[in-house]
Every structure is written in structure tokens, then in C-alpha cells.
Amino acid sequence: MNHKYCIIGLLILPNFFFSQSLKEKAEIASFSNQKANQELVKQLIQEEKESKIRLENYLLNNPDKKRIEILPISKAKREIVGVNSNGELIYAQTHNFGSATTSRANKLYNNGSLGINIQGQNMTAAVWDGGSVRATHEEFVVGVFPKVNIMDGGVQDEHATHVCGTIAAQGINPLVRGIAFNSSVNSYDWNSDLIEMTGEASNGLLTSNHSYAMGALSSLWYYGAYDSRAKQVDQICFQNPYYLPVFAAGNDRNNTTPPGSTQISQKNGYDLIFGHGNAKNIITVAAVQQVSNYTGPSSVIMSSFSSWGPTDDGRIKPDISTKGVQVRSTLSDSDTAVGFMDGTSMASPGITGVVLLLQQYYNQLYNGYMRAATAKGLILHNADEAGSTIGPDYSYGWGLVNAEKAAIAIRDKNKSTGSKSIIEELTLQNGQSYSKSITASGTTPLRVSISWTDPASSAQNNGNVDPTDVYLVNDLDVKVTKDDSTFYPWKLQGMSAPSSPATRNSTNNVDNFERVDVDNPSGNYTITITHKGSLVNNSQNFTLIVTSDNLSTLSTSELPNKKNEVSFYPNPAKDFIYLNEVGGNTDIMIYDLSGKLVSSSKLVGGKLDIRNLVKGNYMVTVKNNNGLSQSFKFIKE
Numbered sequence: 001m002n003h004k005y006c007i008i009g010l011l012i013l014p015n016f017f018f019s020q021s022l023k024e025k026a027e028i029a030s031f032s033n034q035k036a037n038q039e040l041v042k043q044l045i046q047e048e049k050e051s052k053i054r055l056e057n058y059l060l061n062n063p064d065k066k067r068i069e070i071l072p073i074s075k076a077k078r079e080i081v082g083v084n085s086n087g088e089l090i091y092a093q094t095h096n097f098g099s100a101t102t103s104r105a106n107k108l109y110n111n112g113s114l115g116i117n118i119q120g121q122n123m124t125a126a127v128w129d130g131g132s133v134r135a136t137h138e139e140f141v142v143g144v145f146p147k148v149n150i151m152d153g154g155v156q157d158e159h160a161t162h163v164c165g166t167i168a169a170q171g172i173n174p175l176v177r178g179i180a181f182n183s184s185v186n187s188y189d190w191n192s193d194l195i196e197m198t199g200e201a202s203n204g205l206l207t208s209n210h211s212y213a214m215g216a217l218s219s220l221w222y223y224g225a226y227d228s229r230a231k232q233v234d235q236i237c238f239q240n241p242y243y244l245p246v247f248a249a250g251n252d253r254n255n256t257t258p259p260g261s262t263q264i265s266q267k268n269g270y271d272l273i274f275g276h277g278n279a280k281n282i283i284t285v286a287a288v289q290q291v292s293n294y295t296g297p298s299s300v301i302m303s304s305f306s307s308w309g310p311t312d313d314g315r316i317k318p319d320i321s322t323k324g325v326q327v328r329s330t331l332s333d334s335d336t337a338v339g340f341m342d343g344t345s346m347a348s349p350g351i352t353g354v355v356l357l358l359q360q361y362y363n364q365l366y367n368g369y370m371r372a373a374t375a376k377g378l379i380l381h382n383a384d385e386a387g388s389t390i391g392p393d394y395s396y397g398w399g400l401v402n403a404e405k406a407a408i409a410i411r412d413k414n415k416s417t418g419s420k421s422i423i424e425e426l427t428l429q430n431g432q433s434y435s436k437s438i439t440a441s442g443t444t445p446l447r448v449s450i451s452w453t454d455p456a457s458s459a460q461n462n463g464n465v466d467p468t469d470v471y472l473v474n475d476l477d478v479k480v481t482k483d484d485s486t487f488y489p490w491k492l493q494g495m496s497a498p499s500s501p502a503t504r505n506s507t508n509n510v511d512n513f514e515r516v517d518v519d520n521p522s523g524n525y526t527i528t529i530t531h532k533g534s535l536v537n538n539s540q541n542f543t544l545i546v547t548s549d550n551l552s553t554l555s556t557s558e559l560p561n562k563k564n565e566v567s568f569y570p571n572p573a574k575d576f577i578y579l580n581e582v583g584g585n586t587d588i589m590i591y592d593l594s595g596k597l598v599s600s601s602k603l604v605g606g607k608l609d610i611r612n613l614v615k616g617n618y619m620v621t622v623k624n625n626n627g628l629s630q631s632f633k634f635i636k637e
Helices: 022-029 034-061 099-103 158-168 193-202 228-239 260-267 344-366 372-381 403-411
Strands: 068-070 077-083 089-094 124-129 148-150 184-189 207-210 212-215 244-248 283-288 320-323 327-330 338-341 421-429 433-441 446-451 476-482 485-487 513-518 522-531 539-547 550-559 567-569 576-580 587-592 597-602 607-609 616-623 629-636
Touching: 034 077, 034 193, 034 228, 099 320, 099 344, 124 158, 124 193, 124 344, 158 184, 158 327, 158 338, 158 344, 184 193, 193 207, 193 228, 207 344, 212 244, 228 244, 244 344, 244 372, 283 344, 320 344, 327 344, 344 372, 344 403, 372 403, 372 421, 372 446, 372 513, 372 539, 403 421, 421 433, 421 550, 421 629, 433 539, 446 476, 446 522, 476 513, 476 539, 485 513, 522 539
Parallel strands: 124 184, 124 207, 148 184, 207 244, 244 283, 283 320
Antiparallel strands: 068 077, 077 089, 089 212, 327 338, 421 539, 433 522, 433 550, 446 513, 446 539, 476 485, 476 522, 567 576, 576 607, 587 597, 587 616, 616 629
């Protein structure tokens, strides 16, 4: 099979009618670290070549071994896609076993209760799966225009077709209408997925669906492990801060064969997620039964198969839940075929569709897209409670997705009067803290969240069972204070007590999404964001999300306090930026939005030369011997 590894131009598609504009994609791509992406692609290609050589040797020495098989009970497709350097076989396996109603996505549609018309128009997702979507299916053709682009010539596949329908089926058969039914999809098979994901993300892709897992399916160590795939997916996301992949949690909780059955008996159903599903910067999705009318946690019923967390370091996985039982969607038998499937494979595309809708709505209102951490944060922040205990858990994650509440938060973002939500994309510099004073009241909790795309950890698990390593790199913390009371974020206890209720009496040192809930708020509160240790790359982008029944902002401050205030002009700038009131012996550090230092120099004559920078958005840190330490953003034209 021929795969094109070119990054530039990968997304030149025949169906511009359905796609985001080239200008919009170029704007998103301008925030990607293109040089780092190219280096990563080279590394991934080399690793893939070495793995395929080992695989060819293995198959040559084991002629009776089938490379592709359909498992007898679950009917899942399983393919040997490589061999680890330690000789373990790497398998890719699909997760087989009224989505819009469960997720409340239908509230965003034309004639929905929100009074908006958000249905995925001009939005594009990508789907990686066990083969290609049946692109000729009536649900994927509008007039003469295809909604699905076959990107790598993979063999037509039933599972991929079903997944794609949950995202984008247009609704000729109204029973299979997708979550973002006016959107389009780029379809890939799972071979070379990381390379292709890097290429798509480099060119402005916002989200993708991955209803499969890869791992050494003969070992226990990979359950919960932050392995090479999880690390590489995190690296792709960090280098492309608007890209949010969505992964199925897996269906191992009713597994009757080793090693899954062994893990279930030893861990009581916990610690079952593996491979890329354990990455920090993605959304991992659990499958529940349909929820026709949410009235409380008891409305959400867990499936019998959905894999539970935690990760080895105790992070909250899965992240979110939606319908994955008896999902009706498109099939590949004919251009009109539809049918039912069960599995986290069927839940994951429901969340991918929600990401498309929220990004579309945000762009419509504010003429720009959200960072991936913002989109993820909104979904987790606004989730409805599920499970027997309050707060997140290792089965439902943060609860049942609620696209309507997330859309309302977007609608009410940062209003000058009557504001009910705060959504701010910020940057915390090394040694800096951030605080905001608010007033809140109401009968529902005041929710305060921070979400960030964390750098990939330098460590990874290569075969150890349940190591104690922590894989969070930049450890940000949020707390809310009022008078003598301090409110901390939710935190789970890892495998030391996986079924215990979440606590909220200390800082969280493992998750890169944190949420503080203040029950029955009334009065003035202070939100404070700090960090532990030193920030890798000297800064960390993050998003602050706040919602309450009645909410207003009193003040905002960045600490430490500045002895002087620096002013600069122009912005945007082409060749030079001029700074005032900074004093002598001034150091200037310029960072791109991935946090990479791109320039370090002394300020000469109050003029900063930016002619050698590529077009894009940058952060400048100014430090001098008078105690000034301040940062500002600018746009290089």
C-alpha cells in the first residue's frame, strides 16, 4: 500500500464544498510547529520501516500465522501491524460490540432549543480505522459531491463505514443521521496512522476519530501504560495545539481470554485501557446505554464491556461517556445498508461529532477556532454527573457528554454584562501565577476548570507492570478561595483505591484537566493558577473555563507584580517592535505558541528585530535588572 508522507499539501481535497476554507486551515496550521512535525515524521517513518522488517521476518518464520483475522465471538477485526524491538507482536484491533439525543447535540441543530443552526457545515473530521469507508453510500453523497474522501486506498471496511456514519451520515435515512451530519470526513486505514495524523494536523485538521487500539496483546504490562504510542500521540498534539484526536476506551471488561481475563480477575475490571488511549492530550471515550432524558446520575447506565481506567500514574481515563450500545449507522454491504453495532468504537465518533459542532459554533461567533485544550476542557467541564459517586471516576470519566451546556458556555463567553461563563486562552510563564476575582451565586455549583495540552513525557513504559512514574510534565494547579476557605480540584486515587470516590482536598499532580466545584456559591471568590517546579519550555498555554448561574468578573492579575509596565507597538508587526519604559540591560526571549524558545537577545535602542521570524503568533518575555519581568503576545505579519 502506498502512503504519502508529505506534510505540505496533504489536505488538498476534491470536495472544497464541504471543507473548512483553505484560509481557515492555514490559520490553524500557522500555530503548528512545522519543523518539529517534519522531524517527527522522519522518526516515525524510520520506526515503521524497522517494525515492518521485523514483522516480515516473523511472518516468514511463522507461515501458519494469519496477519488479519476476525475474532469469533466479538467479530472484531484484528491485524498484526508490527513487531516491537523486544519481539512482542503489535496488534491493531477494532472495538466492536439515538447518539444525538444522548449527547444533546440535537439541541444545536436547526429548530433545536438553542435557536442556532450548527450541524457541521463546512467542517471536516478524519477517521482512521481498519479500512476505508464505503464512500458511495447514499448517506455520504450529496448530489454529485462526496462527503467522504478516501485518502490512502484502504480496503472497504464495515467498521469504518459504521463509525463514519455516526459522525457524518446526512440523514437520508433519518434513523442513521450523524452527529455532525453536514460535515465531511477524510478516511484512512490504520497503517501509518501516526505519520498521517501528523500530516493532517500540520495542515489544520481539528479532530479525528480512532475506534481501535494498538498494543502487545499478549502482555499485562501494556494495560494502563504510557507506552511509545501514547507518548507519540501526545507529541503530535503538543506540536499542533488545535488538533484533538478522539479514541475509544476499548471493550475488554467482558473479555474471557487472557491476558484480558487475567487483568479483570486481578484488578476487578479496572486498569484495562491500553496504547494510545492512555495519552494525556486526547479524549478517551466510554460507552453507555442511550439516555433519552437525563434526570440525574441514575439515567446513565454503563455498558457491560466498556474498559475502565486508570492509567498507571492514576490519571482519569476514560475522559467522557456517550452512547455506544445499539448504535444504528451505515454499513458497507450496499449503498443503502444500515445496521446496529455496540462498542466504545460506536461511542467515540459521537464525541468526534460533538467536537466538530462546538468548533463550528465557536468559529461562527468569534471568527476563530478553539485550541484543542479548550474544546476538550469544555466537554469535560460541562459533563453531566454519572456513576454512584459525585465527581469523576474511572468508568464514566467526567460523566455524560452534554453538548448543549458546552454550547451555552460558548455563547455566553466573557459577556460584559450578565456573563454566565468565562473562557480564556492564556499562557503561564515560568515562575508566574495568575489570579482572577469573581462573584458567583446560584443553586448549581460554580465550576472552575483549567485545561492544557501537556508536552510528551520524556519517560515511557517499555514493559514494566504498574510502574510508579508520573507522566505529567508541566504541573499546573487551580484553586478557588473565599475568606478562609480553599476549594481544591477533584482527584482520584489510582490503583491504590480505584473505586473510591474522588476527593477535593488537595492539589492534583497527574491530570492535565482540573476542575473545582463550589456547591451553592454565594459571594466573592478568587481563582488562582500556579505551577509546581519549573515549566518545560519556560511557559505553558492553558485555558480557564468558569461557569455559574450568576457570574461576573471583578478583577484579573498576573503575579509577581510588575515594578514597571512595558508598552509596545505595533501589533501586528512586520519588521520591528518598539518597547517603552523597560530600562537598561534588558533580556528579550521570544517563544512560539508551542512554548519553544525561538530567539534570545539583548534589547538595543528599544527596538526588537523580528524580520527573521516566520509569520505567526509569538510570546515575548521581557526581563531587566530593575526587576521588570513581563510577557506579551504579538502577531508577526
